[in-house]
Amino acid sequence: xxxxxxxxxxxxxxxxxxxxxxxxxxxxxxxxxxxxxxxxxxxxxxxxxxxxxxxxxxxxxxxxxxxxxxxxxxxxxxxxxxxxxxxxxxxxxxxxxxxxxxxxxxxxxxxxxxxxxxxxxxxxxxxxxxxxxxxxxxxxxxxxxxxxxxxxxxxxxxxxxxxxxxxxxxxxxxxxxxxxxxxxxxxxxxxxxxxxxxxxxxxxxxxxxxxxxxxxxxxxxxxxxxxxxxxxxxxxxxxxxxxxxxxxxxxxxxxxxxxxxxxxxxxxxxxxxxxxxxxxxxxxxxxxxxxxxxxxxxxxxxxxxxxxxxxxxxxxxxxxxxxxxxxxxxxxxxxx
Numbered sequence: 073x074x075x076x077x078x079x080x081x082x083x084x085x086x087x088x089x090x091x092x093x094x095x096x097x098x099x100x101x102x103x104x105x106x107x108x109x110x111x112x113x114x115x116x117x118x119x120x121x122x123x124x125x126x127x128x129x130x131x132x133x134x135x136x137x138x139x140x141x142x143x144x145x146x147x148x149x150x151x152x153x154x155x156x157x158x159x160x161x162x163x164x165x166x167x168x169x170x171x172x173x174x175x176x177x178x179x180x181x182x183x184x185x186x187x188x189x190x191x192x193x194x195x196x197x198x199x200x201x202x203x204x205x206x207x208x209x210x211x212x213x214x215x216x217x218x219x220x221x222x223x224x225x226x227x228x229x230x231x232x233x234x235x236x237x238x239x240x241x242x243x244x245x246x247x248x249x250x251x252x253x254x255x256x257x258x259x260x261x262x263x264x265x266x267x268x269x270x271x272x273x274x275x276x277x278x279x280x281x282x283x284x285x286x287x288x289x290x291x292x293x294x295x296x297x298x299x300x301x302x303x304x305x306x307x308x309x310x311x312x313x314x315x316x317x318x319x320x321x322x323x324x325x326x327x328x329x330x331x332x333x334x335x336x337x338x339x340x341x342x343x344x345x346x347x348x349x350x351x352x353x354x355x356x357x358x359x360x361x362x363x364x365x366x367x368x369x370x371x372x373x374x375x376x377x378x379x380x381x382x383x384x385x386x387x388x389x390x391x392x393x394x395x396x397x398x399x400x401x402x403x404x405x406x407x408x
Contacts, residue, residue, distance in 0.1 A: 176225035
């Protein structure tokens with residue numbers, strides 16, 4: 073049954089003790105509010121619908137983020153990146169709130185705060201994804217069954233428009249001229265295969281079959297293994313690479329080293345708006361422009377998760393489209 077006691081000159085505490093349930097209490101500004109709350113809780117207990125909110129009302133978001141960093145990020149492929157994101161959120165105002173008090177409006181306020189700081193839509197969506205996982209873990213694993221996931225109710229930022237930066241005339245030559253020999257091979261291989269930076273960096277000789285002209289990618293962004301067929305030019309690139317004793321990686325560069333090399337090339341060439349991932353877009357576009365491969369075949373090479381994601385790569389240069397409309401065959405050279 074419920075008991076009530078006055079706390080200070082203005083507040084009332086309702087405390088409920090019932091066999092089979094943990095002692096539950098809450099403080100209100102008036103005795104009438106305390107009695108109404110107690111009546112609802114006792115009704116739910118009688119109907120076996122009561123779920124304790126004690127855990128959810130005991131811990132702040134920041135404390136739960138500490139637990140998430142310790143228990144969950146070590147399992148992730150990019151655990152450090154996720155932990156850094158969690159620590160960043162811990163520095164925000166919302167992190168000091170008790171879990172049970174966080175509502176969709178608070179998540180929306182956090183989104184507006186991040187957008188005002190210039191964070192991209194994709195960055196905010198990653199923040200949302202982390203928070204959503206945290207609330208779900210709190211409900212399923214940490215005894216906070218009473219929690220609702222406020223992230224699910226908050227409006228998400230619109231995803232950023234996909235980049236469509238292509239290499240213009242002479243830019244490929246500029247990149248190669250400014251690159252070191254090792255990075256030249258990486259650039260050329262990316263343009264021949266449309267492989268991602270991480271895929272190129274982690275490629276090992278044991279997963280290369282030069283004779284049958286393919287490489288096997290055990291780990292990809294989509295967490296699905298993929299076999300990438302190789303063009304004659306890609307095979308020539310692999311044959312030209314030195315084989316270092318004790319070095320299992322084909323290109324001998326980590327993902328971060330590839331990023332750093334790209335930064336240096338941009339600085340030398342003045343092509344500040346080109347990113348390494350643009351080479352994947354360029355390579356995929358060339359598959360559609362210069363070969364007879366259909367969408368499914370290109371998808372098998374590039375490993376895009378859905379055909380819808382791949383559809384934006386199917387645009388061709390205007391001159392090529394006009395040539396095709398005039399009866400030219402895909403893959404054949406343009407006539408002057």
